Amino acid sequence: MVAVSACLLGLNCRYEGDHRRSVDTQEILNRLQCKNVVPFCPEVNILGAPREPIDLFRFHDRIEAVGRESKRVYTKKIELEAERFKKSFDSVNLFIFKSKSPSCALCSAKVYTPEGAVMEKRASGIFAKKMKIWYKDAKFMEI
Numbered sequence: 001m002v003a004v005s006a007c008l009l010g011l012n013c014r015y016e017g018d019h020r021r022s023v024d025t026q027e028i029l030n031r032l033q034c035k036n037v038v039p040f041c042p043e044v045n046i047l048g049a050p051r052e053p054i055d056l057f058r059f060h061d062r063i064e065a066v067g068r069e070s071k072r073v074y075t076k077k078i079e080l081e082a083e084r085f086k087k088s089f090d091s092v093n094l095f096i097f098k099s100k101s102p103s104c105a106l107c108s109a110k111v112y113t114p115e116g117a118v119m120e121k122r123a124s125g126i127f128a129k130k131m132k133i134w135y136k137d138a139k140f141m142e143i
C-alpha cells in the first residue's frame with residue numbers, strides 16, 4: 001500500500017482550495033504498478049477547503065501548528081488525524097508526502113520563532129512526524 005498526500009493526486013484539498021497534482025508522483029505510482037493507493041489530507045478533514053493557512057512555530061521544546069489568521073493551535077487535531085489514519089491502515093509500504101507542508105512535509109517545513117522569524121527550514125510536518133515514528137518498516141519520500 002502506498003499512502004500519498006491527497007493534493008499531489010489532484011484533490012482540491014489545499015488551503016486555497018487548489019491541488020498540487022504531481023507528474024512525478026504519478027510516474028512513481030505507475031512504475032510501482034501500485035493498485036492500492038491511499039490519499040490522505042489531515043488538514044482538509046479538520047478545516048475543509050478553502051481554509052486559513054497553518055504555520056509551524058517553536059515554543060520552547062514544542063513545535064505547534066498555528067492558524068495564520070485565527071492563531072488557533074491545531075497541533076492536537078492534526079495528531080488525532082494521524083492516529084485515525086494509523087488505526088485505519090496498519091500496513092503502508094511507502095509514504096509520498098507533499099514537501100514544505102506544516103502537516104505533510106518530510107524534511108522541508110519552515111518553523112518560525114514566536115516573533116515570526118524563520119528558525120528552521122528542514123522540519124517535519126506534524127502528521128509526517130507521527131508516521132515516521134509509527135511506520136518503522138515503511139519508506140518515506142517528499143515531492
Ligand code: SF4
Pocket residue numbers: 005006007008013014015040041042043044098101103104
Ligand atoms: S500538503 Fe498535506 S495537508 Fe496540505 S493539502 Fe496536501 S495533503 Fe492536505
